[in-house]
Amino acid sequence: MVQIPKTPGPSSPAPRPVPTSADVARLAGVSRATVSYVLNNTTSVRISEPTRRRVHEAAKELGYVPHAAARSLRAGHSRLVLMPAPDFPVGPLYSRFISELQWALGRLDYTVVQFGSVGLHGDEAVRAWAELRPVAVLVPGAGLGPQGVEVLKGSGARAVVTLGSEPVDGAHALLMDHEAVGHCAGSHLHDRGRRRIGVVVPREHGLESFSLPRLKGVRDALHGTTATLTELPLAYAEDSAARLAASWRDLDLDAVFAYNDEYAMLLMRALQDEGVRVPEEVAVIGADDLMLGRLLRPRLSTVHIELPSGRDLAELVDRAVRDPAAAPETHKVLGATVIHRDSS
Amino acid sequence: MVQIPKTPGPSSPAPRPVPTSADVARLAGVSRATVSYVLNNTTSVRISEPTRRRVHEAAKELGYVPHAAARSLRAGHSRLVLMPAPDFPVGPLYSRFISELQWALGRLDYTVVQFGSVGLHGDEAVRAWAELRPVAVLVPGAGLGPQGVEVLKGSGARAVVTLGSEPVDGAHALLMDHEAVGHCAGSHLHDRGRRRIGVVVPREHGLESFSLPRLKGVRDALHGTTATLTELPLAYAEDSAARLAASWRDLDLDAVFAYNDEYAMLLMRALQDEGVRVPEEVAVIGADDLMLGRLLRPRLSTVHIELPSGRDLAELVDRAVRDPAAAPETHKVLGATVIHRDSS
DNA sequence: TTGAAAGCGGTACCAC
DNA sequence: GTGGTACCGCTTTCAA
Numbered sequence: 046m047v048q049i050p051k052t053p054g055p056s057s058p059a060p061r062p063v064p065t066s067a068d069v070a071r072l073a074g075v076s077r078a079t080v081s082y083v084l085n086n087t088t089s090v091r092i093s094e095p096t097r098r099r100v101h102e103a104a105k106e107l108g109y110v111p112h113a114a115a116r117s118l119r120a121g122h123s124r125l126v127l128m129p130a131p132d133f134p135v136g137p138l139y140s141r142f143i144s145e146l147q148w149a150l151g152r153l154d155y156t157v158v159q160f161g162s163v164g165l166h167g168d169e170a171v172r173a174w175a176e177l178r179p180v181a182v183l184v185p186g187a188g189l190g191p192q193g194v195e196v197l198k199g200s201g202a203r204a205v206v207t208l209g210s211e212p213v214d215g216a217h218a219l220l221m222d223h224e225a226v227g228h229c230a231g232s233h234l235h236d237r238g239r240r241r242i243g244v245v246v247p248r249e250h251g252l253e254s255f256s257l258p259r260l261k262g263v264r265d266a267l268h269g270t271t272a273t274l275t276e277l278p279l280a281y282a283e284d285s286a287a288r289l290a291a292s293w294r295d296l297d298l299d300a301v302f303a304y305n306d307e308y309a310m311l312l313m314r315a316l317q318d319e320g321v322r323v324p325e326e327v328a329v330i331g332a333d334d335l336m337l338g339r340l341l342r343p344r345l346s347t348v349h350i351e352l353p354s355g356r357d358l359a360e361l362v363d364r365a366v367r368d369p370a371a372a373p374e375t376h377k378v379l380g381a382t383v384i385h386r387d388s389s
Numbered sequence: 390m391v392q393i394p395k396t397p398g399p400s401s402p403a404p405r406p407v408p409t410s411a412d413v414a415r416l417a418g419v420s421r422a423t424v425s426y427v428l429n430n431t432t433s434v435r436i437s438e439p440t441r442r443r444v445h446e447a448a449k450e451l452g453y454v455p456h457a458a459a460r461s462l463r464a465g466h467s468r469l470v471l472m473p474a475p476d477f478p479v480g481p482l483y484s485r486f487i488s489e490l491q492w493a494l495g496r497l498d499y500t501v502v503q504f505g506s507v508g509l510h511g512d513e514a515v516r517a518w519a520e521l522r523p524v525a526v527l528v529p530g531a532g533l534g535p536q537g538v539e540v541l542k543g544s545g546a547r548a549v550v551t552l553g554s555e556p557v558d559g560a561h562a563l564l565m566d567h568e569a570v571g572h573c574a575g576s577h578l579h580d581r582g583r584r585r586i587g588v589v590v591p592r593e594h595g596l597e598s599f600s601l602p603r604l605k606g607v608r609d610a611l612h613g614t615t616a617t618l619t620e621l622p623l624a625y626a627e628d629s630a631a632r633l634a635a636s637w638r639d640l641d642l643d644a645v646f647a648y649n650d651e652y653a654m655l656l657m658r659a660l661q662d663e664g665v666r667v668p669e670e671v672a673v674i675g676a677d678d679l680m681l682g683r684l685l686r687p688r689l690s691t692v693h694i695e696l697p698s699g700r701d702l703a704e705l706v707d708r709a710v711r712d713p714a715a716a717p718e719t720h721k722v723l724g725a726t727v728i729h730r731d732s733s
Numbered sequence: 734t735t736g737a738a739a740g741c742g743g744t745a746c747c748a749c
Numbered sequence: 750g751t752g753g754t755a756c757c758g759c760t761t762t763c764a765a
Contacts, residue, residue, distance in 0.1 A: 078745075078746095080743095081744055091750060110516055113520040114521075114742080115742035117757090118757050118759095132488050134484045147476070148507040151507050151508045156504075156517075159505070160503075161491035163495050163501075164496070173500075176454055176457040177458075178457070195452070199408075201404075203404070282680075310681065311680070336626075340658040411759095420736045422735070422737080425759065426760095429760085434735090436734070436735080455758085458757095459760090464759085464760075
């Protein structure tokens with residue numbers, strides 16, 4: 046910790062200027078071109094060993110770090126892969142996926158950056174991304190229309206990949222088929238003889254792009270049957286769950302799909318506290334197959350979700366970048382399978 | 390981008406070149422300077438209304454988006470705040486914190502970016518960050534030494550803030566006092582008459598910078614008492630917990646601090662399955678005060694953690710950026726308080 | 734009110 | 750083997 050005699054008013058020790066390749070060149074007694082050759086190990090040009098050393102020493106002495114912006118400006122492209130940072134609490138599933146993806150893209154020599162577009166909406170956000178001239182953009186959820194894709198491509202993005210419920214014109218799509226999740230759950234409950242089915246819809250903002258398709262999936266699964274579907278808005282808080290549980294008998298439901306395992310845990314606890322027996326009186330099923338479901342009693346039935354591997358997605362991105370003209374691929378990912386445990 | 394007649398391979402629609410301000414100028418029939426003035430609403434210069442319109446129309450027609458790199462290159466600085474993307478599964482606490490921070494920094498007109506440095510280590514990672522010439526860098530956990538701070542500052546970063554257990558020379562520090570968390574838990578257990586205390590240490594990688602200080606905190610709390618401390622390595626998986634529970638009677642412990650609520654839930658379930666009664670035979674306390682702890686039976690005692698508000702941290706960053714010469718601030722954040730429920 | 738031109742930091746072509 | 754230099758896209762004096 047440097048002990049700076051803090052004078053009033055900010056600013057005294059003129060922040061030393063950041064060293065440039067010109068500084069390195071000067072110190073090494075060579076030209077900027079030579080510096081560039083040496084530091085980039087350019088193979089198409091031979092530089093004598095003594096010169097190399099001098100350059101390296103000068104660079105180290107000055108603490109020289111190249112300027113990425115200048116470099117990519119000159120190069121006319123970057124290897125930047127951009128994804129908006131999620132602004133809602135992401136589950137362990139998603140964070141693992143992101144990590145894996147970053148790792149895989151890193152291996153392919155891309156630089157992955159999560160851009161915090163909190164507060165920006167739609168077009169604004171898209172423009173902000175485009176300003177960074179990413180070579181590829183990965184967009185989870187909705188929030189990107191065909192015109193957004195156009196803006197990105199128009200600004201040099203060679204690949205736009207959406208991870209969402211439905212494809213967007215012009216973009217590659219990883220279809221996370223959340224409807225299938227709901228469909229699985231709905232069918233499962235119906236198969237087990239349940240006919241008055243509730244579906245939890247989180248009140249939390251940002252989850253709509255998951256919860257609505259899941260809801261629709263249940264609706265579809267029940268379509269043409271005698272079963273009824275009741276939407277159950279629920280905030281992720283004990284009091285909200287308690288209120289819902291208190292009115293449970295009136296609702297007259299014999300099963301509930303709880304959006305995911307966390308909401309299921311919340312609701313199940315409230316129901317049990319209310320004396321409602323699971324699964325006898327009401328079957329409960331969650332989704333995401335989180336650890337906590339296995340730890341509950343009764344063990345929580347759930348819909349297991351198979352996310353695409355980060356490696357696969359990284360390869361899709363790479364393929365798309367190498368051949369931007371290729372037709373957008375649309376992959377159905379996210380295999381949904383019911384894991385039947387004790388709560389349903 | 391020049392249209393290279395690329396032989397076979399897919400690729401036909403030569404990717405149209407990205408429009409520049411020069412293109413806009415040409416189309417609008419004005420100079421690049423004028424384009425810049427208009428699009429940036431430069432106040433120090435008057436541009437006639439008709440000209441403004443022509444420029445705006447041309448920009449829209451071409452789908453012009455300015456080039457952030459070129460802009461900040463010219464400007465000599467950016468408003469980029471960089472933080473490494475966590476490469477371990479983050480809890481809800483941390484994700485909320487990040488979101489809030491991004492929002493707050495966004496309000497102050499910074500651009501927040503999480504940089505995926507997965508795979509890069511120490512100096513490499515620091516250099517990669519420095520290449521982006523961020524105006525500020527926020528580094529959680531360890532993994533940044535004084536020399537790293539020097540590299541960042543030497544490359545123009547006006548503020549380096551660490552969020553960790555201990556301060557780093559030259560950087561502002563938000564001291565997340567995880568030792569205090571352990572200390573709280575340890576004291577609490579001791580106060581309640583427990584003397585043979587186990588401490589869960591997650592086997593998962595990336596958690597050391599939290600788990601080790603927490604462990605040390607317990608050790609300190611117990612120092613000078615007659616109580617014993619036993620480290621309990623535990624992976625976040627049922628079988629690992631089952632093994633630990635199976636050997637429980639041999640361990641002869643009457644209390645355990647389970648690192649956090651999730652590990653506590655895992656362990657508590659395994660213990661209960663093994664017939665070990667909580668809290669009669671063994672008191673259990675977690676940390677982080679997650680929702681799930683309130684939903685368990687017995688309700689889980691926990692250490693509540695008060696993270697700094699995103700707004701406060703954003704203001705610290707802003708202050709530091711405006712006055713880089715000021716002495717690094719060191720803040721103890723993260724108030725730890727025991728929430729006594731039924732498991733201890 | 735507008736335009737010409739310098740220059741931010743690197744890279745890569747061409748000449749010596 | 751090395752150096753000179755044009756240029757990437759944008760902002761900002763300075764002149765006109």
